[in-house]
Amino acid sequence: MTKMHDVFLTQKERIPVAVFDSSKEVNAAVASEIAKLIRERAAAGKKAVLGLATGSTPTGVYAELVRMHQDEGLSFANVVTFNLDEYYPMQPHELQSYRRFMNEHLFDHVDIDPANVHIPDGTVDIERVYDHCADYERAIDEAGGVDIQLLGIGRTGHIGFNEPGSPKTSVTRLITLDRTTRLDAAGDFFGEENVPRRAITMGVATILKARRLVMMAFGEGKAKVVAQAVEGPMVESVSASFLQDHPNAQVMLDSAASAALTRSMTPWVLGPVPWDKQRIKQAVIWLARKVDKPILKLTEEDYNENFLQDLLAEHGPAYDINIRIFREMQNTITGWPGGKPDARKRPGDISRPNDHIFPKRVICFSPHPDDDVISMGGTLIRLADQGHDVHIAYQVSGNLAVFDEDAIRFADFARDFNRMFGIDDSKTADIEQHIEAVLKGKQPGQVDSPQVQQLKGLIRRGEAKAGAKAAGVPEDHCHFLDLPFYETGTVRKAELSDADTQIIVKLLREVKPHQIYAAGDLSDPHGTHRVCLAAIMRAIDEVKAEDWFKGCEVWLYRGAWQEWEPEKIEMAVPLSPSELMRKRNAIFKHESQKDKAMFPGSDKREFWQRAEDRNRGTAQVYDKLGLAEYEAIEGFVQWDGESMFT
Numbered sequence: 001m002t003k004m005h006d007v008f009l010t011q012k013e014r015i016p017v018a019v020f021d022s023s024k025e026v027n028a029a030v031a032s033e034i035a036k037l038i039r040e041r042a043a044a045g046k047k048a049v050l051g052l053a054t055g056s057t058p059t060g061v062y063a064e065l066v067r068m069h070q071d072e073g074l075s076f077a078n079v080v081t082f083n084l085d086e087y088y089p090m091q092p093h094e095l096q097s098y099r100r101f102m103n104e105h106l107f108d109h110v111d112i113d114p115a116n117v118h119i120p121d122g123t124v125d126i127e128r129v130y131d132h133c134a135d136y137e138r139a140i141d142e143a144g145g146v147d148i149q150l151l152g153i154g155r156t157g158h159i160g161f162n163e164p165g166s167p168k169t170s171v172t173r174l175i176t177l178d179r180t181t182r183l184d185a186a187g188d189f190f191g192e193e194n195v196p197r198r199a200i201t202m203g204v205a206t207i208l209k210a211r212r213l214v215m216m217a218f219g220e221g222k223a224k225v226v227a228q229a230v231e232g233p234m235v236e237s238v239s240a241s242f243l244q245d246h247p248n249a250q251v252m253l254d255s256a257a258s259a260a261l262t263r264s265m266t267p268w269v270l271g272p273v274p275w276d277k278q279r280i281k282q283a284v285i286w287l288a289r290k291v292d293k294p295i296l297k298l299t300e301e302d303y304n305e306n307f308l309q310d311l312l313a314e315h316g317p318a319y320d321i322n323i324r325i326f327r328e329m330q331n332t333i334t335g336w337p338g339g340k341p342d343a344r345k346r347p348g349d350i351s352r353p354n355d356h357i358f359p360k361r362v363i364c365f366s367p368h369p370d371d372d373v374i375s376m377g378g379t380l381i382r383l384a385d386q387g388h389d390v391h392i393a394y395q396v397s398g399n400l401a402v403f404d405e406d407a408i409r410f411a412d413f414a415r416d417f418n419r420m421f422g423i424d425d426s427k428t429a430d431i432e433q434h435i436e437a438v439l440k441g442k443q444p445g446q447v448d449s450p451q452v453q454q455l456k457g458l459i460r461r462g463e464a465k466a467g468a469k470a471a472g473v474p475e476d477h478c479h480f481l482d483l484p485f486y487e488t489g490t491v492r493k494a495e496l497s498d499a500d501t502q503i504i505v506k507l508l509r510e511v512k513p514h515q516i517y518a519a520g521d522l523s524d525p526h527g528t529h530r531v532c533l534a535a536i537m538r539a540i541d542e543v544k545a546e547d548w549f550k551g552c553e554v555w556l557y558r559g560a561w562q563e564w565e566p567e568k569i570e571m572a573v574p575l576s577p578s579e580l581m582r583k584r585n586a587i588f589k590h591e592s593q594k595d596k597a598m599f600p601g602s603d604k605r606e607f608w609q610r611a612e613d614r615n616r617g618t619a620q621v622y623d624k625l626g627l628a629e630y631e632a633i634e635g636f637v638q639w640d641g642e643s644m645f646t
Helices: 004-009 023-043 059-072 098-105 126-142 179-185 204-208 220-231 239-245 277-291 300-304 309-315 318-330 371-385 404-420 426-440 450-470 498-511 528-543 577-588 607-624
Strands: 017-020 048-052 079-083 085-088 148-151 173-176 198-201 212-217 249-254 361-366 389-394 478-480 515-519 553-557 571-575 632-638
Touching (some): 023 059, 126 173, 277 300, 277 309, 371 389, 371 553, 371 571, 371 607, 389 498, 498 528, 571 607, 577 607
Parallel strands (some): 048 148, 148 212
Antiparallel strands (some): 085 198, 571 632
16 A cells, blocks of 8 residues: 555656665566566467566576576466667677577576567668668567566666667667767777677667566666656656656666665655654755755754755754764764774774774775775775784686786786796796787687686786785785686676685685775676675675674775765765875776776776765865865765675
8 A cells, every 4th residue: 555655755756666675676576577477478378578678787587587487487488579679780699799698698598489589680781770670660569569678777868779869759770879878888898999889779669669668777876867767857868768658667776776766865855754863864964065054054944945844843953953963974084994992092082892902803805906995095004004904805806807908018028027037938938829819819809718817817916916015905915816706708797606605704714804894886887896795795694693703893885986975974084185195006006907997987087086086075075064174085884784785
């Protein structure tokens, strides 16, 4: 039954939205709906026609459907499928082919008739593309139309490849890809220059003909465009907004992807809300930033004139609310992230539950070999300078992010080094020749050989050790885990397995840390951060009952792809100008990622620039809220033991 409170919260949403705690719950709900349709149609002797999407978003649904087929006997014998799109030109066997994607994630694992699978053909002659698209439309109609169409949403708001400017009347056609879309795909193709400039896609009108539309989105990175599509006007610049005009459309999100909806950002503007501690803090900080005042200068009028009358009535007067939130923010600031030794405490100093332990054993988990210094380099410097036993665990090798020319340069150096010092080993010479031949003859998008992957991994490893040393962490405290899920040689990774988890469990039991730092920066466009955090959570779940873990703090950092919102920060570590420069120097040690990174995402700034701008931005927010003025601040959120996602 719909509650009045829910009606208030959803009144700005022009498409029905369901928000789940995790992507796993979304995947299960969508897969369950699809399975129900398949079974009902099979019982009636009819076909179930599915419209399918590619990309990282629907892979969890496909995995769940495969599980249902294997464990529950779900048959796909009566299923007909039509995929949204395909790059053009594109051979079906290529790594980036959507036909290959669908085979690997779904079709090769279920009993679907290959004749019932339809995917736009990226090999058709250009003279035949128009006819091919018309045939695709005709095939959909002859199948009786699509019953359920799965959709993701691109950063430009596109569904399928219906880029900004696609009209509501558009049908299946060849389209030129927007540069933003090509940038987002650059990682899959090992460089923007290798991304096809065109694609064949179902049109908006084709999509809207489906009887049921389900659009999924996960992570903070999709939050803003989801809000545009759901709460904004229907416009050709955001093709997903046309779902507003469909009688049976549904948007299904994890909590992170709903963050920019009014119900999440400012629910009090829609109607009465329950005022818990976190929401009060969120509202007061929002109000202070909206009226551009420090927290302690907010007045009764400010609250009354900006939708916060209920807060004032329940928890006022304004002065009491202001001072409480100001003190909460003030108490997040500490120059002692590992805790200050009891002997050095002064009256009024903030105490942590285990401050009496000094020095502490600390593990910073870094998904890629540079996330540690990019995201919390200043805090690492403080922890090391203050005498703590700091370890850094690099979870993946990062070999994919090394340009071929850098690998060639290192291979040339190794050859010249061996010659200079008279090292004449036949095996070494064979490896040198192999690497030189492979790299100099490599085609765009070609998978590196194992030897080349190892060379690129060594490059990242050397940079990581140099960066750690610059932050004050010794080389023997650098742990290179090389988690197996990453080592596929391609942008698409394997599923997280127990082998990944046990590597982390082993390290945790060896170090027995008092503090753990992990990346909560989940907008990494290829999802490595998300998988790495899931691996840590699984490992912690295995060791949490052990005596040494009791009292262990787990802190989540951000910085490479996004920053924590001020109302979420629970520990703010201020950085002086000199510490910020030391952090920059540590980032500069990652030379293969300097000037131009392989996977820069949508942000054109270098990683050191992003980090500094975000750290300075956090400090400026604190300053404007009336707190102490610092050069920069690194923010952290303490993990409460609940899974953020699966």
